[in-house]
Amino acid sequence: MxxxxxxxxxxxxxxxxxxxxxxxxxxxxxxxxxxxxxxxxxxxxxxxxxxxxxxxxxxxxxxxxxxxxxxxxxxxxxxxxxxIRLDHNYIWKLLDLKETIQLDFLASEYRNKFFINFDKKETIPPELFGVDKIIDKMELIPHKITEGPNGLLLQTGAEDKYAMADFIREHFRHDLEVDSWGGPLNILEFSAKGxxxxxxxxxxxxxxxxxxxxxxxxxxxxxxxxxxxxxxxxxxxxxxxxxxxxxxxxxxxxxxxxxxxxxxxxxxxx
CATH class of the missing domain: 3.40.50.1000 (HAD superfamily/HAD-like)
Structure with missing residues (x-):
């Protein structure tokens, strides 16, 4: 065979x-x-x-x-x-849209680390990121972002995550990939175009x-x-x-x- x-x-x-x-x-x-x-x-x-x-x-x-x-x-x-890295400017562009996209949290992901915004820290499940606790060194702050991430991960409060993914794709003119997680979590993930x-x-x-x-x-x-x-x-x-x-x-x-x-x-x- x-x-x-x-x-x-x-x-x-x-x-x-x-x-x-x-x-x-x-x-x-x-x-x-x-x-x-x-x-x-x-x-x-x-x-x-x-x-x-x-x-x-x-x-x-x-x-x-x-x-x-x-x-x-x-x-x-x-x-x-x-x-392959995603342009880090998408981090700040997505955060600018946080009200429109009903953002709970946004994480900038790398091979062995991540940074996440703390606006709604109580909504962040540590187990989602493979850690026991979300601590200060994980906070997403501009000076920590010295290179583009491998991917971005966000949780939205929107009822329809698929519709929200479509909205974000359209907003960015399909210049990045937007996918959804299976199961009940309203998680969207982002990678470089193509x-x-x-x-x-x-x-x-x-x-x-x-x-x-x-x-x-x-x-x-x-x-x-x-x-x-x-x-x-x-x-x-x-x-x-x-x-x-x-x-x-x-x-x-x-x-x-x-x-x-x-x-x-x-x-x-x-």
């Missing part, structure tokens, strides 16, 4: 709703790797909030973070690393001498659209957002909480 590049989203896809990966899924992925297929995490999460899953799965492949803005080998020097999971996966396919037909991709949300479009076969989870379904070749019969990814991989390869 032709060796595949298998791209896995985390939230709503590989992870259960309690943010865990089952032992069954871990074991299945190990067996698939042993057959020579390459498994990569492709997530909107920052690196610090994805590394534990990378380690749990015993991966040695590059990881895609920030929806494609950072493609790297964790904790290792890699000459082919992609580190940068998404598919952008990073095209790069990895080229690096490995593979073609798009060799890519299998699993996702559940708006930010997985381009990745599923690119893939030879794109799978949407049973629990996938309706915005993703037109981009999928197949919707799985199982949700993330039912280990849908592992069951499909077992069906395909084992």
């Amino acid at each position: 032709t060796k595949k590049l298998i791209a896995l989203d985390l939230d709503g896809t590989l992870l259960h709703s309690d943010q865990t990966i089952s032992s069954y899924t871990v074991e299945t992925i190990q067996k698939v790797k042993e057959l020579g297929h390459k498994v990569v995490i492709a997530t909107g999460r920052p690196y610090r909030m994805a590394k534990s899953y990378y380690d749990q799965l015993k991966l040695e492949t590059p990881m895609v973070n920030f929806n494609g803005s950072l493609t790297h080998l964790p904790e290792r020097k890699w000459d082919f690393e992609l580190d 940068v998404n999971k598919a952008y990073a996966l095209k790069y990895l396919l080229s690096h490995y001498g593979m073609e798009a037909k060799d890519l299998l991709a699993f996702g559940d949300e708006h930010n997985d659209r381009e990745m599923l479009d690119l893939a030879g076969v794109g799978f949407a989870m049973k629990n996938a957002s309706t915005t993703l379904l037109p981009h999928a070749d197949e919707q799985l019969a199982w949700s993330n909480d039912e280990d849908g990814v592992a069951k499909k991989l077992e069906e395909l390869f084992l």
